[in-house]
Amino acid sequence: MDLSADLSTGERIKVLRESRGLSRAVLAQLCNRGPDWLKKIESGERDLTNHGLLLRLAAALQIHDLSVITGHDDGPAATVPLGRLNHPGMPGIWxxxxxxxxxxxxxxxxxxxxxxxxxxxxxxxxxxxxxxxxxxxxxxxxxxxxxxxxxxxxxxxxxxxxxxxxxxxxxxxxxxxxxVAPAELAWVVADRALSAAQDADQPAAIAAAAWNMGNILRETSYPEEALRVVNEAADLLRPHLDGSPDDWRGIYGALQLHAAVTAAREGREGDAWRYWGKGDQVAKSLPANYVHPSTVFGRANVDFHEISVATDLWKSAKALGLADDIDPDIMPSVERRARLWVEVARGHLQRGERTAALKIMQMAQEIGAETVSYTPSARHVTAELWRTAPRAMRKEAGELAEKVGVSTG
Known part of the structure; x- marks a missing residue:
């Protein structure tokens, strides 16, 4: 993209963000900041001089050279690392x-x-x-x-x-x-899951594959497409729900929660709570102890998602209040319990409560070590804690960063 030399850093960020279809709320979240912070940067009300934040913005925007953002190319190129995380299982899967x-x-x-x-x-x-x-x-x-x-x-x-x-x-x-997968593999896997389900002509399998496709779309910054896919899948499945197995309603509920999180990350508060409410109603129609085998949709997961939605909407007081009333042990998924505590830590960090966030992240890491190590939001929280932890907590923050695999160099 050719950017005018007359554009300020903030104006460049806005142009690049909009060209990639990212909302202000989503880009700010990728930098562990609030949307108001980014709004001030883009409007020129606030200068962006922190090199670390510049690198985060560049990585989130998939920009390899900082000069594209700053407009200054009179020095050596400042290359931005954009590589994905590595895992030893990838070669065999590839x-x-x-x-x-x-x-x-x-x-x-x-x-x-x-x-x-x-x-x-x-x-x-x-x-x-x-x-x-x-x-x-x-x-x-x-x-x-x-x-x-x-x-x-x-x-x-x-x-x-x-x-x-x-x-x-x-x-x-x-x-x-x-x-950890290269983009081409992620898309091939998502497409094959959906194609196989469509060839089987099985509505619940199609809906589950659409839920998976929605994950890929959302994480690659196509939120509107993610919502379209999960809503179309829900429409396809809805006529079959009366008298269907519990798992069919379970995946229908999971689609609603997926849409709730997608809308929340876009800052669409009304839509987010509307979708969450639909998922809540589905959970109420299922047995109290029901858990979907792959998405773990059920009463506990609906309650966990209520915290996620509140956190993504930057309603940290609401999120932490909800967390106080939840018993995490009722969730049979270790992976989902670890992610719950990451959301709680994010809520504390949003409020500037770094000591509480550190303690919660330590607990999340103990529950699900690989969930924390390979989830971007958990890594962002860990990195932010290492960078801003009070002096008395620096050693613990450094130990957590080392366990998670976040560079402290």
């Missing part, structure tokens, strides 16, 4: 996804129910292990190859069942490789 064979195998070697059982067990591992990425990533290459082979080898009802299992495998792959 090989299974991107180098799939076209050679069919004997149909007698595959029972779709067995493959589906392996997928279900892997989803359970994802939600119960402290090291879920590492353990699930070790299982995925064989699961991907076997589910692909089953689809090619079978026909009729067996093939449709295998397609549902394959869609589930790719949804799990999307979860396990989030924030």
């Amino acid at each position: 090989s299974a996804v991107m180098q799939r064979t076209m050679v069919p195998r004997s149909a007698s070697a595959f029972d779709p129910s067995i493959i589906q059982g392996r997928v279900d067990q892997s989803w359970n591992l994802w939600h119960t292990s402290q090291h879920n990425r590492t353990e699930v990533s070790a299982l995925l290459p064989d699961l991907i190859r076997d589910a692909e082979a089953a689809v090619r080898a079978l026909d009729g009802a067996g093939r449709r069942a295998a397609l549902v299992a394959l869609s589930d495998v790719y949804r799990l792959t999307g979860q396990a490789t989030a924030y």
Whole structure:
């Protein structure tokens, strides 16, 4: 993009933000700041002289050279690191996804129910292990190859069942490789999950794959497309809900919560609470102890999302008040419990309560080490705590940063 030399730093940031379809609230959140801070930067009311914040803005805007933002190119280029996080499980998953064979195998070697059982067990591992990425990533290459082979080898009802299992495998792959997969793999995985579900012609599988696609769209700064996909999936599933299995209503509720978080991150408060309310009504229609096997939708997850929505809307007092009334142990997902405490820590940080935020983040890391290490919002909170912690807490903040893998250099 050619930017006029007459533009100020704030004006450049605004142009770049709008060209990427980012709202002010979303870009500010990626920098661990509030939307008012960014508004003042863009309007020129506040100067941006902090080099660390400049780097964060550049990375969030996917700008490789700081001079694009500052307009000053009279010195050496200031390169911005844009690389994704690394995980040792990626090469095996990449090989299974991107180098799939076209050679069919004997149909007698595959029972779709067995493959589906392996997928279900892997989803359970994802939600119960402290090291879920590492353990699930070790299982995925064989699961991907076997589910692909089953689809090619079978026909009729067996093939449709295998397609549902394959869609589930790719949804799990999307979860396990989030924030570590190259963009091309993330999109291939999301598309294959949706295509397999559509080929199976199974509404609940299509809705679940759309929920997964919505995650990719939201995290790559396409919030309107994310909302469109999950709303279309909800419309597709709604006519089938009367008399349907609980899991069909569970994924319908998960779509509503997904939309609530997407709207909240865009600063659309009314829409966010409207979607959350729909999810709340779905949870009330299900058994009190119901939990969806992959999205963990249920009463506890609805309550957890209420905190997330409040935090994303910068309603920290409301978020922390809600957190006081929640028993986190009722959530069977270790991954979701860890993310809850990250949201609570974000709420404390928004209020300038750094000591409380540090203690909460330490607890989140103990509950779900890999969830914290591989979730951008958790890493942002950790980095901010290391940078701003009170002198008495610097050692603890540094130890947390080291465990999470956040550079303190």
